[in-house]
Amino acid sequence: MRNRMRSKKRFKVKYILIILFLFAGISVVVDLVRISNYEIIPMRPVEKIDLQQDQVYYDLVNGVDSIDWNRLDGTLEYISNEYDCSDFRLVNLVRILYEYGDQIPKEYKTKIEDVLFGFRYWWDEPGENSMCYWSENHQVLFASAEYLIGKKYPHVVFKNSGLTGKQHMEKARKCALDWLEMRWKYGFTEFYSGVYYKEDIAALINLIDFAGDKELAQKSKIIMDLLFYDVAAQNINTMFVSASGRAYKGNRTGEGGSTLGGLTSYYWGDGKECGAGMLYGMMTTLKYKLPPVLAEIAKDSSNVIIQQSNGLDISELKTEGYYGTDNRSMMMQWGMECFTNPEIVRNTLAHIRNCNMFSNAFIGDFKMLDFSLLKWLRLEPVVTRVINPQPNGVAIQKGNTYTYKTKDYSLYTAQAYHPGTYGDQQHIFGMNINNHFSIFHNHPALEKDRNFQSPNYWVGYGHIPHSVQDKNVNLSIYNIPEKKGLMEMDLLDYTRAYFPTGEFDTAYIDQTFVFGKKGETYCAFIGANVFNFRDNTKNDIIQKGKQTFWITEAGSKTEDGSFGEFVERIKKNTVDFNPVTLELNYRSNNTRYHLKFGADFIVNGKIIDTAYSRYNSPYAQARKKDKTITFNHGGKSLFLDFYKQIREFE
Template sequence: MNKLTYSLKQGESLNRWLILEMLETKKQFDKSTQEGNINDWLLKGHAIHEFPGKKQFLKERSSQEPLVTDSSNIFPGAVQKIKDVPKQWLIYMPFDNSVVEKEGFWNVPTHLESRAYTEIYCEVEGDYHFSLATCGGLKIWLNNHPEVHFEPFARNQLTYTSIHLPLKKGNNKIEVYFDDLAERDTKFSFRLDYLGKDELEIQLPIGNYSANEIIHLEQLLDGAYFPVDTFKRGNVVLQFDRIVEINFSSRATMQVERCVKQIVQCDVKQGSTEVVLGNIHDFQIGYTAIEMEIMVGDICITKHFGIEIYPEVYLKLQTDHIEDRKRMALDFTSIHGEPNMHKLLSILYCSEDIGSYELDPQMFHDILEDEMKKINERNDCSDFSLIMFFRLLHDYHKSDIVTAKTIDRIKQMILHFRYWMDEPGNDVMWFFSENHALMFHTCEILAGQMYPDEHFTNAGISGREHYQRGEARLNAWFERFFDEGLSEWNSAPYIPINVIGLTILYDLTDSNILKVHAKRALDQIFKWLAINSYHGYLTCSQGRVYEKELKGNYNTQTTSLAWIAWGEGALNYSTFGSVALSLSDYIPPAKYSKFLSVSNGNALSYLHKQGPDDFANLSTYKTSAYMLSSALQFKPGEKGYQEHVLQASIGPEANVWVNHPGEKSVQSSGRPSYWAGNGYLPKVAQYKSIAFAIFNIEEEHDVDFTHAYTPLFAFDHSLIADDWIFLQKGDGYIGLFAQNGIQLVEDGINKKREVISSGRNNVWIVRMGSSEEFGSFDAFQQMMIEAQMKVSNSQKILWKDPHIGTCSFSWHDDLKVNDTQMTVQNRTIEGDINFYK
């Protein structure tokens, strides 16, 4: 048996294992109700709401035996039957991840189980000190003897404990059983860090395979990168940082959100330096998650990447009239959209109303059945689909393809649904965010309106009673919205959900009051969208965001909404929001188009707030050449979630933002993740075209640096000088300074798209400008470098700007500009819009 060996030193993670394929078991629990206020999880912490079925799960689990494996037959490719299900042992390569984890999204409660195996060689017998962490439950066997039993079960939060393993001299077998209850987004994980002083050796059994070949494959994926983040033409190519030394197979599993997976298999030959996955027109458009596997025999090494695919030919799609844009959007989503109820309605409209699309009955049936199955099972986010069935029944109840039998099945589905948390259920549907609340309440009132005299089985009430409940809940939702706005402010993934709920309510409600409320709310949302977008791309600070929105602006749902509303932005595959708006009688106010872009010689400044009290005080400043946006002094020094608090933009690709990575692994998708959100939030100030960010990061956090997204390939010119990086796109300039200096990443997944600044305490400055303001790009650089600046060890900033004047800011003091204090409190959700020359 050959072995793959790695050293294990003090402070390092034992993160190379053989992992048994995960066993997934859907769970059913007793029905129960829940309590909680909307958005409390954003204000008090995202883990405050516990799934009621978890207590029952833990009680039933305590009497179960963990998975039993045969430790004498473990190597890559070995198959063992677990509960009569054949499962394969796989090699786990962590790359930059200290945690052994499998991430995913489970729409129903699911028990996850797995085993991990490795061997440790030590020269001296003794008790060796480790730190152990897991989110679920974990057991460790050392040399076939049970040694550790640890079961914190804190959802998506690693809980730590200190352990000692009595290692014998020579080889030691380590077996781990770990399990968890998946509910929605789940990080199925554990972590084992070595705290001892004597160096140890990890030994992974690899059968007859060559250790050198496996190490080479690992190095290839570790250094692999895509040359750009957005592919608009030509081939999609993954590049290696070294020459391939052996022949191997590769498999790329590519998926855009809920679209059909596409699998590309290639044979990679010795001497190659890249893998060509195919032409952009071969793939679904959208931000694409890629699971890249490279294989020799049963050795398979996996790494995750993400890219945007958007053929530039679609940027030419234009028409002057909104009704034409609505029709074009429905045509486009009929072909390119995600396979869901929203796409189904666009297909019906295009095939039956305007005859531009030939309906495929099998596709119609498949999508309908899949959506109804999800709703009947009460999958999380099923409210996003259910709401469109009311549109289907309203518009197409006389259609030949929507048969009487289908209508009756839809009716039964509506009558059996769970419409709020106070109804009994054993599902993991999420009720606690403002976008879900709007969807559930709208579904409830429309269900009651459609079937007032029917009995709804889950709540045990009539449709008329459901109507009354939904009406009261919607009135409370609108009261909060008109007073507070959205706590998930300017959120590219969640604004479209609100647009779905509000447009469907506007079109289908019998209540004139609710119709007026819905229009008023839609007008406000589209006003925010126009002001905070740069030429139709929502590249501003956001209350909740994911990497796919930050790096995939051509395909972001709000980009399509802006295109439909005003013809700026881009038409894309997204169905959420765009289909509901395109089918709706609602027309976004045309007058808001003046906010999308600013003419030469002018600037727009917008200061407003969103959320309860002074939750998020927001600033956006834009000119014809750039836009700068921030959340001012938002929870400075607190642990972050998905809040995106500072961004500079010169277009859909030429964007820069600064954050503290929420996790060490670039390829993981935590909340917060490496690029989206913050591990610890900075204190941010902004005045027009300059912003400051002060970071103070606690020692407990893994990541001891801050960084900025700086995709050099998206800019025309770039320069690193002193502690600055300068970027230019067209007439727009960005200057980015870090007190602790900056280092451009030159290899791996973030090659030439990241600058890192070491240290837990740091000060960043973002200064934007243009050729109109500064003349040449060289002149801008020179002025920034020569500007008088003092940044003290106590993080007090004194900056004398050549145009703005003297700025001072610190962790304990508000921003002052030319001795005038810039207050951030007492703003309104409507905000103050000012135009400058």
């Protein structure tokens, strides 16, 4: 009897397993068919479109007699097709409508309005495209444009969304205020970005000039001030290059002067106005004035240490209230570019489904995880944790930045920023040789001749070093894995540095040393292995090896005497590195430095705390989420109270 019962139970279990297996198989097949039908929408036009909205606005401001309005045809075509960065094109189109709308011929104005009424202003609206809505700068650009276009046409029903202009205003106002509050509480996720701060400025100045909403305009001014403090504190003699959440090649090398589109020169340099471009509203605005203390901070040539905390870590999202799939939470998560990370991936997939974005070229690959079984069993985090895809490195987490500035140079580091992880566009360490150019080192994610936006040879990292700094000395240890990750594009067995010898007065390699002199500024690299120039280059220095270090020491005539004396002193310094335990010891100028990969940074026997307050500098002291912030320097000050909307300066 018992044996018969056991047999029946085994039969039932076997039967249930067969049914479950068949169900799973059918589910996977159905999902495969569905996923195979997803189509990706192009993010860029096949042929280049002539975009002249910036030049048209410039001509209008400067009184050009006759405007050919057909010059805006390319801009309208670009926006109507909702190609990526359409929000960039809306900046000066909005300014044209507000300042010169009465000069636009009626027929052409109708053409502009038809495009604007059919546009998809946010990810939750009907339609599909491949625009990036989510990064920090895009969020405020879309909110700014939607609010101001809605304000311009409050009673019109927009044909794409079915909302009136007034409803668009209300929706965009909430997004804009959420965005502004996040910056007040935590700073910029895309911290010190010479590229994307320009987009933030363009969006904010439009809100300041045209919103007509006291709270929105005043809070935009306050956040603009915080942005310009970042620029002023990190710049050296008008060159704005520093550690950054998002940086491209030119932002790391200091190419083109790196003057934030000319704004650093305009505000505290030679005063020359910017030309036609997204930032030209800063030349025409009557409603925003740069607080004088910020220009004084930018011009400060004394030796200063600037410590700052920017953004959040993924581990902080839950306690800070940004862990759900509501609009505000997704703005924070996707503003940090957290997509595939195990803690966030389920939110990502839910948001893509809710907003119909599997057709978006940026995130279309998430269709690979759009299987019902994964969703039902909540296995997506397990999959991304096991695979550890390289896109995990896209996430921009908290940057605890340390900058040491003198009249001759600045040295900067994102302290102990997630050592060993992938890095998409982060810039962890570098040195500005006065305002001439910058030097830096990295572990390239791809070989030099491989074309990929990021990460690549010049942008981001294959694997981020453990990098720390104290005053004029930086220690960086690289620990490159022996085996390539499952989805890693490449795994190079060397690190390299940008060191443009042709730009120096004197520069050379001496075995495991590199020295450079420009004017009265000196610099040195020290490595674990012999340095060599990459073939056919004089600006690209290679250090072979997977477990290596780079020590950087900055100096000057004022601090070190002659360049020869600097070189002699550096060569006599004690260096000890254990490639097994990954421990590095360095002694210079009677100071002892110790760093172990993934562990503490110790200076003269004391553990250094590299987790900073919001602001810790001679100019400002504040914690995250403080109600007020005061900046002081040179007898001038700026007082800010975000929630009471107070902005006072002298």
